[in-house]
Amino acid sequence: MATSVSDFIIDRLIEWGLHQWYGFPGDGIGGFDGAMGRAQRDGKDFNYIRPTHEEEAAFMATAHAKFSGGVGVCISTSGPGAIHMMNGLYDAKGDNTPVVAIVGQQARVSLGTEFQQEINLERMFADAAVFVQTVATPMHAQLVLDKAVRMAKAYRGPAVVVLPADIQTMEMEEPTVEHFVSRSGIGFAEDRLRPDDDALARAAQVLNDGEKVAMLVGQGAIGATDEVLAVADRLGAGVITTLLGKQVVPGDVPYHTQQLGLLGSRPSYDMIQKCDTLLMVGTNYPYGEFMPPTGQARAVQIDLSPRHLGIRYPTESNLWGDAKTTLAALLPHLDQHSTQWQQKIAAQQRDWMKENTRVAETEADPINPRSVYVSLNEKLPDNAIITADAGSTADWYGFHIELGPNQMGNLSGRMASMLAAMPYAIAGKFAHPDRPVVCTIGDGAFQMMGMNGMLTVKRHWKEWETPSFIVLVIDNGDLNQVSWEMREAGDPRWDTAQMVEPMDYAGYAEMLGLKGVRVEETGDIGPAFDEAFAADRPVIIDMKCDRNTPPLPAHIALAQAQGLAESLLSGDPEMGRVVNQSSRAAAARLFARMGLTPDE
Template sequence: MPTVSDFVIGRVREWGVSRVFGFPGDGIGEFDGALEKAQREGDGLDYVRPTHEEICAFMATAHAKFTGEVGVCIATSSPGAFHMVNGLYDAKMDNQPVVAIVGQQGLNAFGTSNQQASHLERTMADVAVYVQTVVSPAQAQAVVDTAFRTARTQLGPAVIILPHDVQGMEFTTPEPENWVSRSSAVAPSTRIRPPEDDILRAAEIINAGEKVTFFVGHGANGATDEVLEAARRAGAGIITALRGKQVVPADVPYHTQQLGLLGSLPSYHQVKDCDTLVFLGTNYPYGQFLPPSGQARAIQIDLKPEQMGLRYPTELNLWGDVKSTLDALIPHLDVTTDLEWQDRVAAEMVDWEKEMTAQAMQTYDDGVNPRRVYHELNRRLPATAIVTADAGTTADWYGHHIRLQRGMMGDLSGRLASMLAAMPYAMAAKFAYSQRPVICTIGDGAFQMLGMNELITIKKYMAQWSNPQLIILVLHNNDLAQVSWEMRTEDANPVWSASQDVESVDYAGWAELLGFTGIRVHSDDEVEAAWDRAFATQGVTLIDAYTSPNVPPLPPHVTFEFAKNTGEALLKNDPRARDVIRDTAKAVLTEGVERVKDTLHIGNADDEGDAGR
């Protein structure tokens, strides 16, 4: 007779899952045994085991992001489940459907302080959109189905807790019985269209605007054509959130990429001057970069109603998926003949790209220019490339220099902004699309967390990939560079070497030890050849780029507080003050005259806080 574990595995398959990311342990041992039996009998799941449960959860989250499917991760009881929490928060904060299946000690151990027995429901209560312990076979069907259904509809992680003894209990299909729920493995529709009167109101607001800006996030994935058609009709400029880069192709001239510290000056100007702002599938968290209240009429379209009108006082909130909602909205949008706003946005973007190139071509005395590394990567991206970035300065350079074209993909840990996610993201992308080239960009601090370990996972599984090309770029600057800059710019504190220094490791040598190609880059004139060699290699390549930690991730608009805090920090015996001042001066001098004017507010006497600058 089938066990509860047998049933759960089959039910997971019914929900369309073919690959899971797991790590074993005695608390999940009976379930793992059933996984092995199912695999041996030809109806199992593709089981990927990285080196740590946290990586399992990140890979499940990344799988959901790249494929649109539910990601599934599996771990043992308390320690394994606890390790997964960070990756599950990534799913929660970036609105991704993930189901975690975790073990637990036997039912009789509940509340008795047994080894590895803990209150997992209480632990998971904050991160999970649904969490439930299966205490009997009759309950298993409804719990599994509810977990998947809730993960899909509420766009977050659900947790199924399987006590060890329940895993091995005999399973029979539930019959009509009091207290027993019988359920189905049928996915609910998430194609939601708002009412017609709301659609007409939205069209009225957009049609009335003269300077319309679309702010596009990852929630608009799959709606590229609809976004572009709506923008064409409205004469709108387009800004993408960092996780929305892949939604709008970079060659759309009035797409100005990101907004904020990792964004562009044209995006800043769009937000500063627009009279209508349309949020499409984004929960952009940096409200300080959005317009003053009342400047722009605003609409938000999203599947997460609790997040609508949260960052800016919107006039209209449409609960629906972006594609279906725009399908309904587009016929009601007037086709504008006045393209002055759109043309202005496009012209500014041409100038901005020239500046980004100039910044990338600048040379520094204390290491390779990291901007140059990303600039040359961007010039060589294959048509089907997938790029991942980490939460440090790699995110800055990814935002400033990577331009994803139609057909390319890219992602990172967004609202959680967790370090080390770039490696499990890259691996999950490779498992999902093994024929596509994947490029992981990561800092040395994040790589030392768990990324180095995952080269072992890559070695274990790469033979399964139809195209084994995977490139890992490590920014080797011996510093937690993003935090170093944040200490200066946010808190006016100098860098504290005891917390910030990263021990130098021969990362290329570690890759070579595992049989991969290692490339060391010590100067700017070696960058192009390194990328050419990496893309010519049909296998795994690690580029160990010895970059400067002092190249400033200058925002497109430097505020008075940003400049003041940085100056104060450098006066407090910052150990790298001389290098930072020199490198920042080079970066600023590279800027065009108009950028400097904007930064210094020349001619804007009424800008608060700038009178004495």
């Protein structure tokens, strides 16, 4: 049987080392689907997972790239299937993650004729993708696919190959030696870029002159933990990680103050406000209100993407290179600094974590969600993967989860998309089937598409090396983050929009043949995690939580406080409970700072 264009693309993806694919079938990609079926029957080296929705497939491809360090692959049909993928591909764009999307299209003769399910895919994907190209002829397929993989890797974003239906089943043609025809190959170039010595010396001069150095470290430094810590120790610096860079620095490093901003710590805020020098590594942190005032701090930035250099804060020195190689090359140029500033930061962080624990211990009705994450942080296995959804689950993840050196954590960053925690967790499990995985997700996001994800778990969990897969549903009957954002804007909680329909999440797990655990008392939190981690199958933990526990940031702006007061005085239906819980949290922090217990 002759090799079709689809057969060629399948083999080429495998040659590129891309073996894990997520997709959803349809007639617009039917020829490619048929070729995948033949390839699977022939024992070719790929694993195709079909979730219940193309959006999930795109999120899974993004998460696979994040958790594996490789390139994600997703596949969809034309028209509506392609449209469904957009959110997940924008997630890849926003978080600088390489993904290749193979997208079906109607036959070439129908393009531009408003045929059924025919839309201009190149125009639609243009904003989301670093590369998008329709395969025009069989001979064209090799170059388009090879360039898509290279562009995704080089520019760290989604690249889209549009595959018309008639092209999919045509016999593959090798590129010929003639004008207009390019003949491409496979293989990634080494991306260990290193700035020259003069650039390193200039950056070192800025850093050596500093007395209070703060390091802001993002996901671009994943894999450079040793180098980050070596530079921090040489500079006597405190280290802040972004939410996506949380796993770069272990939580037990005393001068690691975790995150900055709305989901950050007070020591991080204070460090930024008092530093005289800022070293940014592998981050495109966008929240200018939490950065030093202009002119306060001299700044150096290291990034593999030159387009990110110097766009978030005025920098004196920009180092274009990957974090690991650049930090290692920079280290010999750095003077040994005093540890006085670093020790002060470490002491502040110790006090802050004590405060956080005290706040998590405050009474709630029924359960304080902070206490759930404090317990989870203690129970996580050393090699666990954890995902968080958008909303208050991301707050609690940022405030209370301190990742160990062998743990991994991730979420939808720039897009902050609801529902992403579930496909992220599933992709994390396929990337590392021997690791325990914990998905933390709100009840609203679980109802949005997390329920669908559990069907994928049901179908595949017996294929994993270990069945340990836990879905922690924060069941508070509320789209909680939005409720608090409305309050901070001066608007009372609006039940019509904010209420989440009650559901038996543990019962849903049992219906699927999985394990369900329901928790309604604080004392049962720890035992529930013990039971879930010991289970012989995936588990849903239905955690009944208080929706009025405030996810307030470490530093509250006057406008936020005024908005909250206005919302409560404007008829917020939960006013009494909000005031009660907020007062308890404030009192707990005050007692912790004074070294007192509530009884004193």
